[in-house]
Amino acid sequence: MHDLIRQAEALCQRSGMAFTAPRRRVLEILAASETPMKAYDLISKAGEGGQATKPPTVYRALDFLCQLGLVHRIEQDATFVACNHAGHSHPMALFVCNTCLKATEVAYDEVVPILEKAAEVQGFHLTRLVVEGRGQCRDCALAA
Amino acid sequence: MHDLIRQAEALCQRSGMAFTAPRRRVLEILAASETPMKAYDLISKAGEGGQATKPPTVYRALDFLCQLGLVHRIEQDATFVACNHAGHSHPMALFVCNTCLKATEVAYDEVVPILEKAAEVQGFHLTRLVVEGRGQCRDCALAA
DNA sequence: CCTAGTATGTTATTACATAACACTACCTAC
DNA sequence: GTAGGTAGTGTTATGTAATAACATACTAGG
Ligand SMILES: [Zn+2]
Ligand SMILES: [Zn+2]
Ligand SMILES: [Zn+2]
Ligand SMILES: [Zn+2]
Numbered sequence: 439m440h441d442l443i444r445q446a447e448a449l450c451q452r453s454g455m456a457f458t459a460p461r462r463r464v465l466e467i468l469a470a471s472e473t474p475m476k477a478y479d480l481i482s483k484a485g486e487g488g489q490a491t492k493p494p495t496v497y498r499a500l501d502f503l504c505q506l507g508l509v510h511r512i513e514q515d516a517t518f519v520a521c522n523h524a525g526h527s528h529p530m531a532l533f534v535c536n537t538c539l540k541a542t543e544v545a546y547d548e549v550v551p552i553l554e555k556a557a558e559v560q561g562f563h564l565t566r567l568v569v570e571g572r573g574q575c576r577d578c579a580l581a582a
Numbered sequence: 583m584h585d586l587i588r589q590a591e592a593l594c595q596r597s598g599m600a601f602t603a604p605r606r607r608v609l610e611i612l613a614a615s616e617t618p619m620k621a622y623d624l625i626s627k628a629g630e631g632g633q634a635t636k637p638p639t640v641y642r643a644l645d646f647l648c649q650l651g652l653v654h655r656i657e658q659d660a661t662f663v664a665c666n667h668a669g670h671s672h673p674m675a676l677f678v679c680n681t682c683l684k685a686t687e688v689a690y691d692e693v694v695p696i697l698e699k700a701a702e703v704q705g706f707h708l709t710r711l712v713v714e715g716r717g718q719c720r721d722c723a724l725a726a
Numbered sequence: 727c728c729t730a731g732t733a734t735g736t737t738a739t740t741a742c743a744t745a746a747c748a749c750t751a752c753c754t755a756c
Numbered sequence: 757g758t759a760g761g762t763a764g765t766g767t768t769a770t771g772t773a774a775t776a777a778c779a780t781a782c783t784a785g786g
Contacts, residue, residue, distance in 0.1 A: 458764070477742065492767065497743065513657040514712060516742065516773095531697060533706050542706045549693050549700075553675060553713065556693075561720025562677050562686045568658055568714040569697065576705025602733070621773065636736065641774065660742095660773065 442469045442520055446508055455506075460484070460491070464499040465520065468509055473539040474517035512541065514570050529567060535575035542575055586613045586664055590652055599646075604628075604635070608643040609664065612653055617683040618661035656685065658714050673711060679719035686719055 446465055450457040467483050468475060475483075477496060484491040500518055503509035510519050512532050519541045523530065529550050533542045546569065557564050574582075590609055594601040611627050612619060619627075621640060628635040644662055647653035654663055656676050663685045667674065673694050677686045690713065701708050718726075 456764075460765075489766095493743070494745090494767080495765070498765080513714070531700070533701055533708065535706070536709070542701070542704050544697075544700050544704060544706070546697060546700050548696050552692050552696070553688075553690060553715070556675070556688050556690050557677055557686070557715065557717070560686050560688060561723060562679070562688070562715075562717055563723060564677065564715045564717040565680070566716040568712065570657070570712040571697070571701065571706075571708045572710040573701070573706055573708040579705065579707060600733075604734075633735095637774070638736085638776090639734070642734080 440469075442508065446503075446506070449506055449508070455502075460495050461499045461502055463491075464496055465503055465508060468503075468518060468520040471520070474512055474515075474519035474534070474541050476517050480518065510543075512570060513568055514572070529569075531569035531571060533571040533573060533575075535578055536572055537574060537578040540575055540577075584613075586652065590647075590650070593650055593652070599650075604639050605643045605646055607635075608640055609647055609652060612647075612662060612664040615664070618656055618659075618663035618678070618685050620661050624662065654687075656714060657712055658716070673713075675713035675715065677715040677717060677719075679722055680716055681718060681722040684719055684721075 443462065443465060446462075447457050449455075463484050464480060467480055477493070477500065480500075481491055481493055481496045484496055500509060500511070504511055504518075507527055508521055510521055510530075510532060511517075512519060512534065514534065519532070522543055523545075528545055529547060531544045531546050531549075533544060534540075535542070549569070550567065553567060554564050587606065587609060590606075591601050593599075607628050608624060611624060621637070621644065624644075625635055625637055625640045628640055644653060644655070648655055648662075651671055652665055654665055654674075654676060655661075656663060656678065658678065663676070666687055667689075670689075672689055673691060675688045675690050675693075677688060678684075679686070693713070694711065697711065698708050
């Protein structure tokens, strides 16, 4: 998980952006979490020990990290998860296990042109795509 | 748009469910709307004229209508839109125009097996799929 | 009637997210 | 150096989305 932090430092340096304390803190917490986290859990966690942390601080950090592709927002349930393809920009889907709540990240290049085409048939030009799912992950399937 | 109401009546009758006043009201408002609506706009709108309408009433109606497939929830921005394939149960994607905010509903059967397979490779078994997008719709493209 | 099932009404609360403004650090032009 | 711009944070307050919990009403079956 420390890889991700180093990844972030490098990425920021290259693009002339600051990897500041709150941004680092939020990313560290997310990277250490087994499952996607809700914003307010993140806010409490970030406030543990040090000074109290307020919503805008964390939301700003999340926006930043999401834009860099280091963190993904899961729209289905408004949670956030650290990326495990560190800095990828290829299309990916996030599948959340109903049992253990962990998220599985899956690349799906194949799908994009199909959806783009399907949209284009109706005259719709896609600029952003959200693909998410629910189901059962490998570990939970084996445990059953 | 009245088609949808009749559709709903028929669907409820067949499955022994009640198409009650609040459910009808919510569906009527959504069917009359050009664009997807936020829950609280729906709540205000439902309260116009008659008695005040409170959140749980509308959220319950929305849950009901979503389960029947008469309404879809757009996860990206927590809005709700009446289905225009009335009672379909095939997989569909919802693409929202950045300009006019209208939603375009697109069938995409092709995509499902690909995503299922991609998930299965990682041992993940899909039970629900959310496909959404953003972009520009036909009308707005022509206007530009 | 009575009661189980289904749905609504109402109050209160919880959870998610942002507006607005003050302040700091840093960089660059003059 | 110092004035002004940019980027980022801290803080207060508020806006927006969703649900918990419990009371009440309607309806069909025994
Ligand atoms: Zn990722
Ligand atoms: Zn699992
Ligand atoms: Zn539909
Ligand atoms: Zn449009």
